[in-house]
Amino acid sequence: MSESAGTYSFREIEAKWQKHWLETKTFHTPNPGEPGFDPARPKFYVLDMFPYPSGVGLHVGHPLGYIATDIYARFKRMRGYNVLHPMGYDAFGLPAEQYAVEHGVPPRETTEKNIANMRAQMQRLGLGYDWDREIATTDVEYYRWTQWIFLQLYNSWYDPEADAARPIAELISHLENERYLVDFNGQLVPVGQSVTTQSWFGGSPAGTQRWTELSPEQRRAVIDNQRLAYLDEVPVNWCPALGTVLANEEVTNEGRSERGNYPVYRRPLRQWMLRITRYADRLERDLEAVDWPEPIKLMQRNWIGRSEGAEVDFAVADSEEVIRVFTTRPDTLFGATYMVLAPEHELVPTLTTDAQRAEVERYVEVARNRSDLERTAETREKTGVFTGAYAINPVNNERIPIWVADYVLTGYGTGAIMAVPAHDTRDFEFARKFHLPIRQVVQPPEGVDWRGYVGDGIAVNSGEFDGLPTPEFKKRITAWLEEQGIGKARVNYKLRDWLFSRQRYWGEPFPIVHDVKTGEVFPLDERELPVVLPQIDDFRPRASEDPDVPPAPPLGRAREWVHVRGYVDEHGSVRLLSPDEVPPSGAAVREFRRELNTMPQWAGSCWYYLRYLDPRNEDAFVDTAIEHYWMTSRKADGTVHAGGVDLYVGGAEHAVLHLLYARFWHKVLFDLGYVSTPEPFGRLFNQGYIQAYAFQDARGIYVDVRDAQETEDGRFIRKSTGEPLTRTLGKMGKSLKNAVSPDEIGEEYGTDTLRVYEMYMGPLEASKPWSTRDIVGMSRFLNAVWRRFVAEDGTLRVTNDAPDEGLRRLLHKTIKRVTVDMENLRFNTAIAALIQFNNSLKVDRVPRELAAAFLKLLAPIAPHLAEELWQRLLGADWKRSIAFEDWPTYDEALAVDLEVEIPVQINGKLRSRIHLPADAAADQDQMREAALANARIRQELSGMTVRKVICVPGRLVNIVATA
């Protein structure tokens, strides 16, 4: 395609500079101590959420954030910072594996091809990443350290006294020193200072044991119970047809797999879990220390779901058993008229009477296959069965029936509730359906029905507590429960431990082995890392129709890889031995089977921002000094910021999971002394989505946008058939058939135009519709810039003459606007300022002073064009990229207009305008005087009495007058 008349050769120029940047490593950032590193400059770390390298490549929605961070990184570099701006790939994951299953192509091949494609696309966008720091989570040298971090998790526990993760070795030493005893459930019981000094005449407190009294198996169980990574039987979404567990978001509302539409069963499976719940409190608290959008913080808080309440023990009538419940409303205890156990609750089989057993068992069987979402949906009709057993309400000794119902979940609280139908929506519905008693215990405000009232009020029917307001009652009853030894204040979280294993091939293998004989689990020694993902040729997990067939992950096919021999060293870690190798003396050779599960896709993205700092380090996941340099930020007041990455940009779809998981890992690494800050991301910015019109035919099938057309009367038709279409606005992507490729746009208008357009569309955080038609405006702008500098014969239209006063003032105003806008990521208004400046630059020859400053302002946004013009502007003096030039500064005195127009209102209505010199317009007395002296105003005011004159310096005068 040839260039149209009046346009510059963007293709040539863009190719030239992209080549130059790569060849000269323009955007390589040296680490401290490396050649070219300037310690005098402050650091700035700009990070993008790295992409999954998909086969279809990028559409124009993807690079929105990348363009923004690229501009910001270039801006910060020109402002004198050492800027770190890396890119990589979150390359493990299901699509490559599915492709492998369907086409037999190894996931590594597909992934590498996709990465190459995506890298090329990003380079064509002119993104100035430090490509020397590029990483992929699938690189062996990367996931080696993901495995290493897993080992840190496995070998750590959460020390409640230190309120931090600590090595397991410390816990063992605490147990040996009897700072902790162990109760009958294997839980730690701290021994207070006062108790230890009292000497243990009477032996251990009731029901507890000392470490020395435990068998090796018991010790092991106690320790495993504390590890941050542990194996547990948990109910998971098991899809036998796919042979894998699925994340909740991979299961449809109908309880089938998103992919393939196979049935999904709820089933307890032994899985790796990460004890993120121990961090719930800190994850919530530290949100205060980071500069994140409030809605995102709120979403994280909601997800963590902290609630304060009380734990209360209900005795079971005619039994020794006790049912423990958590309630946020201990003040409604007198209104508890029945109890509900989750179907999975361990007491269900014990409590159920023979008469009810058949019915309960049937119910439990059905309920356990329902997803949590399904079970708790408010719209759903409540179900449940009576167990035949009764509990005793501890506040009034009433016998209340115990039911089983699936609206109570086992993972939340204790898996049992006291039901207060009068003041809880779900209990209310349930009680009405099953005709259970509903007793009012809260008096709502005047005129509100007490039935189903869940707000605060005044206690009634609550014995001695009558008349107390809800908050006061909560405190009093909690204290009372503690006195009685049947309850205590407790904080509960909605957050659950993190299900960390998948029965898939394309993920990080666990650095874990199982003793073939005993089944014991051992971590590998660090020196055995990496555990390299073996090559196999069939990537399918074993699928089945039968939900009870155990999972058989694809890694099981790598027989030689699975079976290893080795010995357990003095730290409890396993060293492997080659077939003919002998262990050090004293060590017994054991046969092991490797862990067959792999880690979920989230694992690699939990710490990638740390690896960028020191991506080729073979001795550590990151060098301590390098980590400290790049991750330590200071706030304006000089204090150290809680978060290390100075700007993290990505979509709001990661508001909860990725950001929570990464924060969790970061905190563990912080506790263990491996990183300098308690939080990973100091400032977070969510870019909006690029939406696009999508077209559907009469059957609702999406039609490719390129096949849709608007008719003259504003309807939409399908070009190929003429049938009518309906238009909707949605997120750009494959499924709506409305994706536009950046390559297409770059080819037609140039990359700089695409960049400027994407930034000009609207505020970065807003979602806005793509409109290919509008791009031409930005193309015209850049071409106009070109023509402003380059005459048709190719000579430079620049003069060494000084600019006139007006243009110089306009320049300083523009520098100010652009600088402030850039700092605040308001690129749309920065571009508007540049357009305005260029439009005002109606001179035959551009004064060099203006030209140089303007090109620098333009450089971050349209870097190719700016580089080319900069090189031409400097001619023989050109030495290096404009990226290293200093950002222009402005003179505040020159950034204001000499004369200001001030509107004059009478009673809020515009009546006249006055022109004042800048200093007079800033002075209220002079403004008032000038306004009242204005001929038009005097005329308007005749016959009126001036009551008040409001003068806003530099803005307006409003005269309040009455007739």
Added chain:
RNA sequence: GGCGGUGUAGGCAAACUGGUAAAGCCGCUCGAUUCAAGAUCGAGUGCGUGUGGGUUCGAAUCCCACCGCCGCCA
């Protein structure tokens, strides 16, 4: 249902802590260029901030209610 966000010319948008609403881009109109169309260049073009109420000298901005759209959690 709850929480959060958002609503400004035909479309996208701007408007700093309440102070001239609409900068800028698209579109549209006219002109130049062209055999012509497109592209390009130049000039022009929009009577009022979703609806209703309130606070204020003054509201796109703050408050209340309602409506529409988007997101998250149920």
